[in-house]
Amino acid sequence: MSSTEHYDFIIIGGGTAGLVVASRLSEDPSQHVLVLEAGADGTEDPRVKTPAFFEALKNTEADWGFKTNSQPTLNGRTIAMNQGKVLGGSSALNALVFVPPTKGLVNSWESLGNKGWNWETLSSYFNKAYTSPIVDESSRTMLGIDKWASVNSSAKGPIQASFPGGVAHPIRQAWAETFTNMGYYMQDDPFSNPSVGSFSCLASIHPETKERSYSTSAYYNPVKGRENLHVLTNAEVVKILFEQTGGSAKATGVQYKHNGETVTVNTAKEVILAAGALQSPKILELSGVGNPDLLDKYGIDVVVNLPAVGENLHDHAVCSISFEAVDEVDTLDALARQEPEALSQALQEYAASKTGPLSYVGVTSYAYLPIVDYLTPEGQVRLKDLLDKNRPPEIEGIRNARDRAYYEVVENSLLDPNEPSGAYLSVASQSVLPADPETDSPQGPVPGKFITIGAMLSQPLSRGTVHIQSSDPSHAPSIDPEYLTNPVDMDVLANHMLHIDAIANTPPMSKLLKQPLNRRDPASRLTDLESAKRYLRASMISMWHMAGTCVMLPKEKGGVLGEDLKVYGVRNLRIVDSSALPMISTANTQATVYAFAERAADLIKQAWGMKVSNCPQSPDIPRQRHLV
Template sequence: MISAPADTKGFEKKGLDGKVVPFSQGRTLRGSSAINGQVFVANSKPHIDAWAEFGNEGWDWKALAPYYQKFYTLTRPSPEACKHLRLEYIDDAVHATNGPVQASFPEEAEDPLPTAWVDTFAALGYPASGDPFSGEMCGGYINAMSIDPKSRTRSYAVTAYLEPAETRPNLRVITGAIVEKIIFDPSGAIPKAVGVQVEVDGSTTTITVTKEVILAAGAFGTPKVLELSGIGPRRHLESLGINVAVDNPNVGENLQDHPNTSISFEVADGVKTLDPLSRQEPEALEAAMTAYTTEKAGLLATSGTFVGSLIPLPDFVGPDGEDALRQVQSLVEDDAMPGLFSPYHASFVKRALANPCEGVGQVFTYPSCNNVNPEGAGVNILQHGDKSTQKNFCTLVATILYPLGRGSVHITSADPKAKPAIDPRYLEHPADLEILARFLQYFEKIISTEPLSKLIKRNGSRNGAPLDLSDLEVAKTYTKRSCLSCWHATSSCAMLPRERGGVVNSDLLIYGTTGLRIVDSSVIPSATRGNTQTTVYAVAERAADMIKASHGIATN
């Protein structure tokens, strides 16, 4: 299995008026599962069912739901924490109890912000309608995190899958290797993958395979490896002097991500946030470290982003809702993203927008001040804050879950060490900007509704956001200025019929080859509802059964 994260830099966005957005990747064992925000969000039944409608036979909710259950174990917190965090929505019937990835909730029974968030959304008409892993849920809720409830440490691909298998005699992990290309046997009618050429410690070597090559290099790394190997758009590859093995212009196209916008609101006096840690205040750092080392508790024992919601666009509710829906849907019909997949993608998004039970937007909080204007890679998105004023903030973040904007990632050189050119085309589709700006406008309603309104300082500071966003054009301007990535890149080697923009078939095998398969986020045909990690694990578990079955190995 090839797992080689791409070396990426910031992205310049035409839809963001030239703003450059940083994008981090996990250049470590098991990739970005080692650095993600640990947010454990399930996909939706209508969205997974759409995968099958796109032309992927057998990839509907009924087929994939068992694999969502298979890969993790969910542990409830104490009864006091369950009550405080409003976890009544958890349905044991849709959760498994023996999967390798550990998911849990914070042992929190005092912090008023999480409770106020859930109760505020209930007051706004969006209580949690059910368990997210049922596939049919919307509303405000506390989401689980991929944190081991016993050790209070990250549960990810290494702890869940690699460590239990590392003593197997048929497993060898090579680190520090650069994948140069896949080696094919061209003697047959179809190129067959027979090995991988890699550079290790400055020397080039070829690793041969007896069954197949599996690519797991992610939404940026996988199309890069394919193009270096001669699989991709003929004109582009030939311009770089690469011999073409399979001419498929879909490789590296259809790239999707969740763009977001945010505002940091100053909280009322006495409300605790993570800002003291962001400011690296010695007392706060010492207290957090002491709580973690002695009791596995406190701010370092949890993720800061466990308070969220999955909601329809609020503008579609009320007396003017139908007019607003028609206005936005008219933009969806405006095909600003021409391509083989466009009509199928737009049809699904249009249905999702009209479904009052489908969360098309994710609004969540982070208890710290956010930097919405980082320029270039490596810039911190958390502001260290004003140390002289000691102000504390609660950041509200909105992201569009089913963006119509689809970008691309392509190599710029035949040199494997060269960075790819990545253009996610954030907010270039007019419907994406329209929807995200309308979610931004909803922030004012959220912070003005009790009980959350009691925790936000009236007329308090904001991180550069306009005080009045009631004008949609003003909201759009700020949305473009504040837009960042959610680090949820998918779909650059999409599982679709080839004539609809596909790179792999429903068995995740690459068109035009044999012995070559992809198992990572790049095969997901359209952006997930919320964070990608649970869907990537579910797809990987199903892929494991497919691989074993194709080689006559019994599945369990």
């Protein structure tokens, strides 16, 4: 490829969002689209295709292998930040959970200042992204969905979803009936009416092949023969190129490395950055867009003064408790212990019929909940006192304006019994978490069968950063999520951890667990808020749901992008990935990123006068003139 070659659109990152946008823009044969992906094509890699092998991809050539800075609130631990460095990005590496955010969370995007970004608009893009599985009527009770008043039959998109694992596994029905008994069963398919309550979750596993369905297999491979779509793998971007005229900047191309050579390619229309929450801010800063003090430190010329780049990093903190299961329950513990006989049998079963323990990762059920103890009169007093003590002061400054805007959203959610502050999940296996080495907590898989119940913090207030620490593009960024540094976050997640025992002790869930409850880790016997906080400091991990580092917000609130996804102060440059999300999804992010990217593709098409189909248009987004 020569430096004189032009494309209409250059997409940096062939991941979850990048391949969605590439597929949609290249639907118009007159538009020439280039995708630059740093990793290789793993389409035929069994570790990508086989659901239960996703763990085998971590810390390999398919993983960026990032780690956070030391986290003082977590006993000084560093946290693994596994992110896909492979065609398909993290959609090729994740645990395949496919769940939506709640309506209230998506509506908060608009309340933060992003006009048109609400559930009413975005819901149709979820439907455009995935296909809802057809379920036999006789299986609905075993799946725990027989009480759904509505089923989302409108979803007809590329990602093929299914209810993972064997239909007959008792955990789904027990989970549904347990939360019904607790008064928290979600009455509708969560993709049609996402709210508070439990539900059987989907996975991005093809219902027929039982293989991973992800952006490469679902969006790219079916259209890879298009002459106007060029996807280049093993191409690591160095920087975005700009032209500065009349005091403004315009993105004109991209410089990248491929096969040991540095190559320049130009764009006639736009550069679209889709490298993820950790890489997109890094590329912006290497290109001269960011905080001038940081750029000057590393000898990078400032193109656009935009200090919010790399700020606002937030992620789902998660922790769990593993309980010993009764002997009759099938679990994945033998695989977790890598027992040769169990692995051999699982391989044979998957090869023969695409069934068995390799066909899923053990996650089948979710619940979005408020803190039940906060709903009592006494709990409301404690909650309001907690919120008042930690309210950001009303002082000048963009960061403070951002923090106050987010605080208002989270406060309203915490005070609303119909909005969740935590997401719970079940796993048919033990969870091996970090443990305090000074305790008798086990450091690896132990004998026995286990069911794990986890809780994640849905709407964290703690905000961290990701920034370059060198002008060398090959150097990893400095990642500091500042987990649970906001006292509200620590208190809320600790309260959710305390609720796990109530779930485990409520029938019929309790009937799947040995009585009295036997915990894999003695330290997970939580008796009060302080013991829960101590457990979190030792054992909390990341759900790898990083977001917000190039956030779509008004500039005066610390935004990097406008509601049209254009970078402030730059023409012809947009960002389309989780870094742009104003607030992280209620739980796992992949479904949200697919929907976000689908809408982004339509916004870009409309701006350039291209045909938009199947979803509502947004007439308030102005059209641009075509560039020659």
